[in-house]
Amino acid sequence: MATFHFDLVSPEKLAFSGEVDQVDIPGVEGDFGVLAGHAPVVAAVRPGILTVTNGGTHQKIIVLGGLAEVSEKGLTVLADVATSLEELDRAKFAETISEMEAKLAEKEGSELDHAIERLDHYKNIQHQLSTTAMH
Numbered sequence: 001m002a003t004f005h006f007d008l009v010s011p012e013k014l015a016f017s018g019e020v021d022q023v024d025i026p027g028v029e030g031d032f033g034v035l036a037g038h039a040p041v042v043a044a045v046r047p048g049i050l051t052v053t054n055g056g057t058h059q060k061i062i063v064l065g066g067l068a069e070v071s072e073k074g075l076t077v078l079a080d081v082a083t084s085l086e087e088l089d090r091a092k093f094a095e096t097i098s099e100m101e102a103k104l105a106e107k108e109g110s111e112l113d114h115a116i117e118r119l120d121h122y123k124n125i126q127h128q129l130s131t132t133a134m135h
Helices: 090-106 109-130
Strands: 004-009 014-020 022-025 032-035 041-054 057-071 074-079 082-084
Touching: 004 032, 004 041, 014 041, 014 057, 014 082, 022 074, 041 074, 041 109, 090 109
Parallel strands: 004 074
Antiparallel strands: 004 014, 022 032, 022 041, 041 057, 057 074, 057 082
């Protein structure tokens, strides 16, 4: 399988850089996979789990929004937050979800819609983390 260069960057660190076979990205308009030779595209990234495939191994990284750009140079994801499953403090993540739920009552209109959508994404990540395939 042909490989391509992938960089995953967050404000805190360069979370990943190297040659890969495939990257599956949680996009705002739907999840999408990138392989070598993918057409150029810029897409918004929603909170979710990004999967890097290389040589038959899969590395899962939690991203909490950002932008993905595919170009002739490869793929770059500029993530608001990027955390490997090993680095994630699951108790703190659950606490964040509880705080988000508590703040819903303070919101209204489109702000409430956005907060519910973001909460749903976080809960989906938490659900995926609790399945045996993610451990």
